[in-house]
Amino acid sequence: MPLKHANVGNGTSPSPAGLIACYGGDGNANDVVGGHNASVTGTVSYTAGVFGQAFSIGAVDADIVAPASPSWDLSAGDGISLAAWFQPNGNAWGGVPGSGPIAEFEQGSQIWVHSQVDNPLTGFFADFAIDSNFVNWRIAQKSGFVVQGAWNHGVATYSKTSGVIRLYVNGALINTTTVGSFSPSSGARPFHIGARVPSSFSPPAKYTFNGLIDEVQIYNRELTQADVTQMFTATGTMCVPPATQFKVTQQPSTSGESGVPLAVQPVVQLLDASGNVVSNGSAAVTASLTASSTGTLSGTTTVNAVNGIATFTDLTINGGGFNQLQFTVGALPNTGSGTTATVTTQVVRKLGIVTQPVGATSGSPFATQPVIELQDAAGLHMNGTNPVSVTLSTGPGVLGGGATTINAVNGTASFSNLAIVGAGTTTLAFSSPGLAGVTSASVITTALGGSALAVVPPNGAGGGPLQAESGVPFATQPVVNVVDALGGVVFGATNAVTATLTTPGGTLVGTKTVNAANGVATFTNLQIDAPAGNYVLTFSTPGFPSVTSTVAVHQVTRSFVLLVDGSDVYSGAAIAPAPAVELRDAAGLKNATATDSVTVSGYLAAVQPFGGTTTVAAVAGVATFPNIVVTGRPGYGQPVYALIFSAPGATTLNVNVIHNVWLPGTHPTNIVVARAPSGAESGVPFTTQPIVNVVDARGVIVASANNVITASVTGGTGQLVGTVAATAASGVASFTNLQLNGVAGGNTLTFSTPNLPSVTVPVALTQTVRQLVITTQPSATATSGVPFTPQPVLELRDAAGLRVATATDAVTASVASGTTTLGGVATVNAVAGVATFSGLTLTGSGATTLAFADGALRATSNAIAVTQPTVVTTAALVRGDLSINGTLDGSLQLLSGEDVTLNGGAKVTGSLLVPGTPRVRLNGHPTLGATIDGTGSMSPSDYEVTLNGNASLGTLVRRVDPQALPVVAAPAAPTGTRDVTLNKAGDVVGDWSTVRDLKVNGNVGTVTLPAGRYGEITVNAGNTIVLGSAGATTPSRYDLRHLTLNGKAVLKVVGPVVVTVAEDLSVDGSAGSPANPAWLTLRVAQGDFTVNGNASVAAVVLAPKGKVTVNGGSTFIGGLAADELTVNGNALVKITAAVPVP
Structure with missing residues (x-):
């Protein structure tokens, strides 16, 4: 805060509470607050101070001292504060560093301009001594805040409760020191201003302040920061005599209306002992009615005096009759006369609620109906018949049910059957003509239960759809209510309501799901990004029918998008392609119906003139500028010429559309094929070689161009051969030996050079048969008269050595060398350029080569060694x-x-x-x-x-002459007479020589049958019969009438065996030895031999009078001779043995 200077003001200011002494120095040393007047000795004078005059301390002999007094002994209280304004002018009189004492109780509580540790001339020092001998000190000090030669305000405070000393200089807290709890020394000793008298303190000396002191104050409490600020910012002195009495200086009105503030409000002054107004008086003044009054008093009945004057503003007497005001100011006497009487009357002014309404369910009458009374301005009951009306003041729903306007009876209006359709918290407003209305307490109506949604409002102005701009949040955002069956809002509902766009073609943007608050779901930022048209918004919440609202979306042009890429232009020629921009709405969508006028201007128009039709109307949302012309000058090629597109309401588009402005024939921009290639046969240079020119954008040859032009194949399968790069001379590149190798068909040649667009030209490639090539040589060996493998295959090829897939030439084979004769089809037509021979034979023997011819084309094969066939012996x-x-x-x-x-x-x-x-x-x-x-x-x-x-x-x-089949005679009759059946392992056959028939059942296992003559031998599934003798060189012979092998029965041989069967024989399991098929000879005199599915036989079978059948999945290995043979399905017959023939 800024320092004060002399004579800030001569007025007064209220002081903080607790001021018990104040020395203003206004020509005397009196304490105008507490009466502790001081005497002045030595060199003390009075001069201009902060407020009025101040003490001027001129020498070491000066002293201003008030005698000790028990009335200001503060040792028993909680706190003490010392304050003063002071202007130090150097070291204290008496030689102590600093300007010396400001105020102190002798050898007790004190404030100085001093410091024991830092610069004493800028220090503020306080000590609240505990005894009279200066043995115990309670010190706080801080340097650097006191300004010499200027007015400073200093305050030192202490509180026993906190045990803290606080120092303030010029309104700011500069130091906080904790010293503990003690009783500060104060009024039991004399009080000195500007001096310390000699004492037992060593060294004994008198110290006197050097400078000016004003407004020395003592407080009986610890001042706060707010108090200090009040003192520092005061504009007048606080050293003012206290009030000792008061009087009423303005009487209240003698008549008035009950409940209405008195027209004339009373005024009370605080006076000192001399009858003067206490200019800083702020005591509380309280008004009340005398006991004989008939009414009651309201309003602000206690006010604090301002500058000694208490002014009342809203005192009101409630009730009619005789009333009289009285005032009190603490214990001060009223030195003036009493107040005049006030007579009040009552007038109906307002309505009051006697019985508050209590709600019910939606649509049902209130549980408690409201009762209203007529009241005067004080709220007292008045008789009358005034009409009273009720309406819904706040909250949801619709008020109905009973009558909403009724007449009061004896000042009371009792309503009945009132109800609210809707749910939530509402208030009711009651009114009557000419009277102040009243609003009820909250009325809570419970819901019937939410059953539907309702959009508020469902439509736009005039009942049409809501209007919205594409890409911009709706100006009117949807509000959706959760309502009950009566249409009332369910104010407890918190349903999550979701908005969706159910019309295709648009996008709904924003927070699409909001939770209802008190039954109302309020959307805040929905927008539709879509082409112009009507769109349906659907609002839904689980369990409720959805509701819809139609939104008419329109598009407004807000931006542009360039539709063509930048290009170079030529001076005086229209920009090509023509600049065009698409008009888009705030969502970035094309405004397809836009016809806005769009203007184009040139960014560099000052250096390159710009002309043409610069404003056009958009068509279907596109503005095209067909004749914009930029005029350049010779040598000017400044890159990047920006065009600026603008339209009202749209963001301007500044875009680089023109790269350079050129004069004709000076800047190459393209290459063009001046002469296309032709006569393209695979493997042969083009009959017409291509020529490519380097030109500018207008097609003029750039004579200075020496670009290297490269040819390549970018379409088709051809391979480009020759010098594929040519350097332009005077802008012209000529090729000399290009050719394509490939199959017939379309190809695309591309000519390119760095930094310019490439150019393409189609080339129709043809193929002509120029070569006849053997791709598959005939077999190096051949059997006379037998087609050899592989057969020769030849390709018809073009000059590049590629097959001519379209060729169908006839190719003829002949013997080129050797003595053999060629047989088979000797001439074939090529298919897809391939001549494939089949069935060719060579008859004879010796080395042979074949010659192949296609017109004048020839090819000769490798040598073929021809031999005679080998005779078959085993069959x-x-x-x-x-x-x-x-x-x-x-x-x-x-x-x-x-x-x-x-x-x-x-x-x-x-x-x-x-x-x-x-x-x-x-x-x-x-x-x-x-x-x-x-x-x-x-x-x-x-x-x-x-x-x-x-x-x-x-x-x-x-031409293989037939031979006779072997003969099989019938077997001899059996010699035995006994039939044996084996059912299990361990069963005994007995004497084999007496056995005629044998049956092996169950799981007997393996049975070895000795050689001999038997009747019927039957072996069932799971068993094995063994024939023959191991190691024998002559066969064991078995004559049988029948042999039956059922299921997977096994016939095993361990040496040579000959089995002769009178009639049919079939095998379901296995028979013989696959390693030695010739060990088993099966002879069938009459009938057939059958190998059934998945069975296996290894034997030589002789059935000259029957059929041998090998069924699917079965295997036969060995030799056979039969009248008939059938091999079915996936059966395998492997002939490995010869059969004996007669």
């Missing part, structure tokens, strides 16, 4: 009726000239030997390795060998 013998649908691994001889058919899935890996010369027929895609003729008879020739589907035959050997 199955079948008289006739042959059916093979599985696999026969080996060779087979057919003895009769009957038709033979191998169907799809049939496979014979070796040779099929047949008599005579049958015709051969191949249907579908069968495989026949070769057809060889032997040396036998040419007859018969009237039958066919047919291969169907994917049947396969290694070699067909014709």
